[in-house]
Amino acid sequence: MSILNEISQRLEEGDDAAVPRLVGEALAGGLAAKAVLDDGLIAGMNVVGGRFRDREIFLPDVLLAARAMYAGLDVLKPLLERAGVASRGRVVIGSVHGDLHDIGKNLVGIMLKGAGFEVIDLGHDVPAARFVAVARERDARVIGMSALLTTTMPVMKEVVDLLARENLRGRVRTIVGGAPVSAEYAAEIGADAYGYDCAQAVERVKELAGA
Amino acid sequence: MAMKPRLRLLGDDLIDRILGEARDVLARLGTQVQNPRVLALLAGHGARVDLGAGHAWFPAELIDRCLASAPRSVALFDVMGRQTHDLAGDAVHFTPGSAALHVLDHESQRIRKPDTADYVRYAQLVGGLEHIAAQSTAFIPADVAERVSDSYRLFLSLLYGEKPVVTGTFTIESFAAMRDMQLAVRGSAEALRERPLAIFSCCPTSPLKWSEITSQNVVDCAESGIPVEFISMPLSGFMAPVTLVGSLVQHAAETLSGVVISQCARPGAPMLWGGSPASFDVRYETTPMGAVETQMIDCAANEIGKRLGLPTQAYIALSDAKLLDAQAGLETSMGATLAALSGINSVSGPGMLDFESCQSLEKLVLDNEICGLSLRLARGIEPREDFPAVPLFEELLRDGHLLIAGHTRRHLKAEHYFPGRVIDRANLSRWREDGSLTLGQRAHAEVERLVRAWRPSRLAAGAKKELTARMEAEARRCGMERLPARPVEA
Numbered sequence: 001m002s003i004l005n006e007i008s009q010r011l012e013e014g015d016d017a018a019v020p021r022l023v024g025e026a027l028a029g030g031l032a033a034k035a036v037l038d039d040g041l042i043a044g045m046n047v048v049g050g051r052f053r054d055r056e057i058f059l060p061d062v063l064l065a066a067r068a069m070y071a072g073l074d075v076l077k078p079l080l081e082r083a084g085v086a087s088r089g090r091v092v093i094g095s096v097h098g099d100l101h102d103i104g105k106n107l108v109g110i111m112l113k114g115a116g117f118e119v120i121d122l123g124h125d126v127p128a129a130r131f132v133a134v135a136r137e138r139d140a141r142v143i144g145m146s147a148l149l150t151t152t153m154p155v156m157k158e159v160v161d162l163l164a165r166e167n168l169r170g171r172v173r174t175i176v177g178g179a180p181v182s183a184e185y186a187a188e189i190g191a192d193a194y195g196y197d198c199a200q201a202v203e204r205v206k207e208l209a210g211a
Numbered sequence: 212m213a214m215k216p217r218l219r220l221l222g223d224d225l226i227d228r229i230l231g232e233a234r235d236v237l238a239r240l241g242t243q244v245q246n247p248r249v250l251a252l253l254a255g256h257g258a259r260v261d262l263g264a265g266h267a268w269f270p271a272e273l274i275d276r277c278l279a280s281a282p283r284s285v286a287l288f289d290v291m292g293r294q295t296h297d298l299a300g301d302a303v304h305f306t307p308g309s310a311a312l313h314v315l316d317h318e319s320q321r322i323r324k325p326d327t328a329d330y331v332r333y334a335q336l337v338g339g340l341e342h343i344a345a346q347s348t349a350f351i352p353a354d355v356a357e358r359v360s361d362s363y364r365l366f367l368s369l370l371y372g373e374k375p376v377v378t379g380t381f382t383i384e385s386f387a388a389m390r391d392m393q394l395a396v397r398g399s400a401e402a403l404r405e406r407p408l409a410i411f412s413c414c415p416t417s418p419l420k421w422s423e424i425t426s427q428n429v430v431d432c433a434e435s436g437i438p439v440e441f442i443s444m445p446l447s448g449f450m451a452p453v454t455l456v457g458s459l460v461q462h463a464a465e466t467l468s469g470v471v472i473s474q475c476a477r478p479g480a481p482m483l484w485g486g487s488p489a490s491f492d493v494r495y496e497t498t499p500m501g502a503v504e505t506q507m508i509d510c511a512a513n514e515i516g517k518r519l520g521l522p523t524q525a526y527i528a529l530s531d532a533k534l535l536d537a538q539a540g541l542e543t544s545m546g547a548t549l550a551a552l553s554g555i556n557s558v559s560g561p562g563m564l565d566f567e568s569c570q571s572l573e574k575l576v577l578d579n580e581i582c583g584l585s586l587r588l589a590r591g592i593e594p595r596e597d598f599p600a601v602p603l604f605e606e607l608l609r610d611g612h613l614l615i616a617g618h619t620r621r622h623l624k625a626e627h628y629f630p631g632r633v634i635d636r637a638n639l640s641r642w643r644e645d646g647s648l649t650l651g652q653r654a655h656a657e658v659e660r661l662v663r664a665w666r667p668s669r670l671a672a673g674a675k676k677e678l679t680a681r682m683e684a685e686a687r688r689c690g691m692e693r694l695p696a697r698p699v700e701a
Contacts, residue, residue, distance in 0.1 A: 055632065060623065063615045103612065182640060196640030 014064025308563030484516030501542025
């Protein structure tokens with residue numbers, strides 16, 4: 001088994017001790033940081049994401065794998081930055097203004113990081129203007145919004161409309177999710193995508209970011 | 212501190228009164244036994260018999276002696292010789308309902324007669340169902356001669372599956388073939404006696420009658436060490452008193468008479484206090500197995516068996532519906548739940564529709580989940596590293612969730628039952644994206660998946676050959692030169 005395969009496999013098992021050690025060994029063996037990231041860590045998370053989607057493994061398994069991924073990423077990060085390797089893209093996420101629920105949003109954040117995205121988590125109760133301002137300042141490709149309450153869902157439309165007014169539609173794409181949200185609602189307010197769970201959200205963000 | 216939830220329908224005083232009345236019935240009215248050999252056996256052990264009338268009366272002393280020699284537990288072992296069942300205490304094991312005449316065809320949604328291919332699919336499927344502990348000879352293939360239809364079911368089950376089998380004979384003659392098939396698997400009579408492979412259902416006829424065949428089956432099984440389950444079937448208000456207590460008196464009398472026949476044949480012979488008592492619906496002239504009163508008599512009869520210290524069985528967790536519909540789900544769920552809470556040791560019923568006469572593979576897949584849920588309920592609530600509570604709550608408040616906490620990882624799967632794909636727990640959007648599948652469609656997909664996942668039994672090739680040779684010999688004895696072609700290699 002190649003060391004990249006082994007990294008991928010240990011990551012799938014959620015072994016956050018073995019993954020950084022193996023990443024170190026791979027680098028010492030002369031492999032490029034980008035190769036370790038793509039063919040070891042992200043490859044492993046892709047397998048985990050697929051197995052989760054197919055209901056072969058459960059959410060805790062995914063989160064454990066993500067934790068192992070972060071442990072490996074900590075070793076790689078300085079090298080990636082030095083080599084000028086960009087992330088798959090920057091994603092701004094948050095629960096919309098008036099909504100204090102952020103469990104679903106947090107899960108999406110963990111999964112996005114696991115898929116190689118840089119995640120800027122604005123937390124909960126985030127006003128529309130802040131989503132847009134941060135996306136512009138940080139050159140984010142995607143804004144991800146979550147709502148648990150029907151009363152807070154209109155903030156999602158405010159964000160979409162604000163992006164349009166500021167001529168950012170197309171450059172900054174939007175994805176929405178949360179218990180009361182649906183694909184129909186996403187289409188109705190002009191959002192670019194909808195994710196019914198965190199695994200699907202990651203797939204949609206990948207499409208939006210062209211990653 | 213842990214408390215396992217238990218259902219109790221009868222107090223001990225009432226149970227003792229029911230048993231007292233049942234003994235009185237057997238002493239004063241007796242039971243018909245249409246088998247001179249069995250009557251002679253009973254006479255030799257102290258029963259009063261009338262050979263000419265085919266009748267036997269059981270004095271209290273004989274019943275007591277037989278109850279004393281009856282074993283308190285029955286173990287079952289799979290084809291590979293591994294123990295799968297400890298039928299004792301409150302242990303609950305589910306097995307598909309047995310001996311249906313029909314199957315529900317998924318494609319046409321019509322009830323039809325099954326054939327060999329249907330049976331092989333069933334045997335392949337049941338091996339993959341986690342909460343169905345035993346195979347049963349679930350339905351009767353119609354493409355073989357009737358005289359071999361009992362042995363042929365056992366043959367296919369032993370050839371394709373590994374789980375032990377709940378079965379029964381339809382004639383006296385086929386017992387030998389069905390015993391010999393088990394010998395082909397086990398290798399010797401001693402090995403079979405030490406590791407029983409099958410339970411045979413033996414049914415008295417209500418009211419208070421043992422036919423020549425069933426009484427002989429009880430004796431034959433006892434002599435070979437094959438466990439039997441007595442399936443007394445009083446029908447409340449028709450062939451039994453309309454009251455539930457009256458039906459229980461009759462069930463107890465008929466089952467006690469089975470205990471006596473079995474223990475006279477061989478003291479210590481393995482047996483289960485079983486039954487399929489039922490309500491009788493005087494509007495439709497049917498015996499609803501999904502009726503709450505049927506389920507109550509089943510559970511109460513189990514309590515009587517437990518009072519006697521015997522392992523128990525009941526026909527419960529099945530439905531009278533004709534399709535895999537809401538009625539099928541509700542009747543089966545209610546029965547399985549009550550059975551699990553009652554601690555019935557061997558629960559026969561899953562997969563069954565239409566008053567024990569129609570098996571459905573799709574329903575069996577659903578019922579497997581119902582059994583899983585019921586077994587989880589019966590395990591109850593128990594503390595696991597929950598006290599003191601403060602450290603875990605500190606962790607929760609610190610991390611914001613406990614999804615990957617060590618506590619979660621240690622206890623997730625023991626505390627929470629996660630059903631398979633038949634049970635829909637997706638959110639609406641995901642359910643739509645998955646094709647908006649109905650329960651029936653999901654169940655059928657699961658049947659297909661499990662049949663594809665089937666692997667041949669690990670029974671030695673020599674034993675399979677021997678098994679097949681014995682079945683072919685039995686078929687020839689019954690005038691059938693060739694067995695139907697089997698769709699896949701065993």
